Amino acid sequence: xxxxxxxxxxxxxxxxxxxxxxxxxxxxxxxxxxxxxxxxxxxxxxxxxxxxxxxxxxxxxxxxxxxxxxxxxxxxxxxxxxxxxxxxxxxxxxxxxxxxxxxxxxxxxxxxxxxxxxxxxxxxxxxxxxxxxxxxxxxxxxxxxxxxxxxxxxxxxxxxxxxxxxxxx
Numbered sequence: 001x002x003x004x005x006x007x008x009x010x011x012x013x014x015x016x017x018x019x020x021x022x023x024x025x026x027x028x029x030x031x032x033x034x035x036x037x038x039x040x041x042x043x044x045x046x047x048x049x050x051x052x053x054x055x056x057x058x059x060x061x062x063x064x065x066x067x068x069x070x071x072x073x074x075x076x077x078x079x080x081x082x083x084x085x086x087x088x089x090x091x092x093x094x095x096x097x098x099x100x101x102x103x104x105x106x107x108x109x110x111x112x113x114x115x116x117x118x119x120x121x122x123x124x125x126x127x128x129x130x131x132x133x134x135x136x137x138x139x140x141x142x143x144x145x146x147x148x149x150x151x152x153x154x155x156x157x158x159x160x161x162x163x164x165x166x167x168x169x
Contacts, residue, residue, distance in 0.1 A: 027050050027093060027134030027138050028049065028051075029048060029052065030049055030135075030137040030138035032045050032049035033045050033046060033049040033142075035072075035075060035141060035142050035146065036145050036146075039066075039068035042068060042075060042078075043055070043065050043068070044061060050079070050082040050138075051085075051088060051091075064078060072142075072145075072146040075142070079138065079142070083135065096132040096134075099120050099132075100118050100119065100120055100135075101128060101129020101130060101131070101136065102117075102127040102136055102140050102143065103123075103125060103127055104127055104143070105117075106125075115144075115148070116140045118136040118140050127143065
């Protein structure tokens with residue numbers, strides 16, 4: 001009886017692992033990308049968010065940072081270069097399915113602000129897609145950083161902070 005009980009626990013453990021939801025995204029840490037940071041900090045955040053590592057050295061960071069201009073599209077262009085790099089394309093993240101798109105909806109008292117979100121099938125204005133989840137989240141954050149039409153607040157809690165009228169420290 002004791003052996004039968006041990007096998008039952010083992011079977012339950014493997015069943016739990018099999019059905020455990022796995023969080024998959026194609027950019028390891030899209031939340032690490034600091035879209036509005038200084039050029040050097042932005043490049044370092046791309047290494048951390050897209051490639052999941054630190055840059056080789058400061059000369060590499062400085063080289064990339066010189067490509068960042070006052071136009072926000074320069075940052076998006078550099079992001080796509082990281083996504084198009086051989087290192088990223090050979091990563092497991094690049095091989096995930098591309099089924100997510102970026103959408104936006106108009107929000108606020110007079111519907112003058114854009115709120116961006118990622119979904120497989122959105123119901124609002126389609127912006128771009130089909131991406132892996134992590135890439136879509138990074139693109140969403142880019143648009144939220146530069147095109148939402150409202151002041152920037154902590155993106156993890158935008159709706160709650162705006163509803164409360166609290167100014168984050």
